[in-house]
Amino acid sequence: MSPSDVAEAPTWRDRAALIAEVLVTYPMVRWSVRRHDLPSAVAALRAPRRHRVPRGPLDADERRLAAAAVRVLRRLPGDSRCLTRSLVVLAMLARRGVDVRLVLAARPAPTFAAHAWVERGGRPLLPTRDFDDARLAEL
Amino acid sequence: MPIEPSGRAHPERLAVRVPEHVVYRDFAEQTVALNLHTGRYHGLNETSAEMLEALREAPTVAAAAQRLAPSWDVDPGVLLADLLDLCDGLESRGLIETHVAE
Numbered sequence: 727m728s729p730s731d732v733a734e735a736p737t738w739r740d741r742a743a744l745i746a747e748v749l750v751t752y753p754m755v756r757w758s759v760r761r762h763d764l765p766s767a768v769a770a771l772r773a774p775r776r777h778r779v780p781r782g783p784l785d786a787d788e789r790r791l792a793a794a795a796v797r798v799l800r801r802l803p804g805d806s807r808c809l810t811r812s813l814v815v816l817a818m819l820a821r822r823g824v825d826v827r828l829v830l831a832a833r834p835a836p837t838f839a840a841h842a843w844v845e846r847g848g849r850p851l852l853p854t855r856d857f858d859d860a861r862l863a864e865l
Numbered sequence: 866m867p868i869e870p871s872g873r874a875h876p877e878r879l880a881v882r883v884p885e886h887v888v889y890r891d892f893a894e895q896t897v898a899l900n901l902h903t904g905r906y907h908g909l910n911e912t913s914a915e916m917l918e919a920l921r922e923a924p925t926v927a928a929a930a931q932r933l934a935p936s937w938d939v940d941p942g943v944l945l946a947d948l949l950d951l952c953d954g955l956e957s958r959g960l961i962e963t964h965v966a967e
Contacts, residue, residue: 759904763886763901763902763903763904764901764902764904765886765901765902830899832890832897832899832906833892833897834892834894834895834897834908835892835893835894835895838897838906838908840906860890860892861890862888862890862897862899863888863899863901865901
């Protein structure tokens with residue numbers, strides 16, 4: 727294993743920056759979903775921003791960044807269900823110039839259940855929870 | 866154009882389409898519909914799903930009733946009324962749009 731195979735550990739500054747970004751992005755997502763229908767909310771969250779975020783060690787792997795963002799969201803009061811999580815991750819990655827797809831899935835049995843996650847190039851960045859074969863829409 | 870007392874076009878002229886913001890998927894147990902504008906999921910049982918399929922494929926609601934009637938062994942008038950009821954329910958949820966067939 728070469729040193730380049732080892733992911734750089736985020737510093738406390740990187741972690742603090744990520745937490746701050748999630749704290750800013752979460753209300754943006756909630757506001758956007760309340761104000762727009764879902765396709766418009768996704769488009770608004772994808773819209774290019776004037777200020778791009780500085781890249782840190784977590785940006786090297788979108789999946790790692792998504793997992794870190796979800797860990798922060800879990801600690802927040804309020805709605806951090808799969809759709810909100812997915813939209814927060816989508817917005818954060820869009821800010822970094824990374825385009826991801828929002829996947830919406832549902833299955834009617836044994837009891838109705840729905841799920842959402844984001845993918846990049848067909849690779850899930852958040853858990854699909856076995857809903858992969860129950861896709862309804864991709865945005 | 867003939868107009869029904871309800872204010873909508875006569876079933877011979879009434880057509881149904883699924884808007885772009887609605888997605889349907891058939892599962893073994895039922896059909897799930899998602900309205901992306903409202904973010905709501907809806908479930909259709911097998912009968913409703915078959916009726917919707919006929920409505921989508923037929924040029925008019927009356928034609929859909931004619932298509933379904935032989936295999937369902939039901940009075941065409943009753944079937945047409947049921948199709949119109951289904952149209953009302955789906956349209957009120959934003960899952961279909963009705964228009965006058967050209």
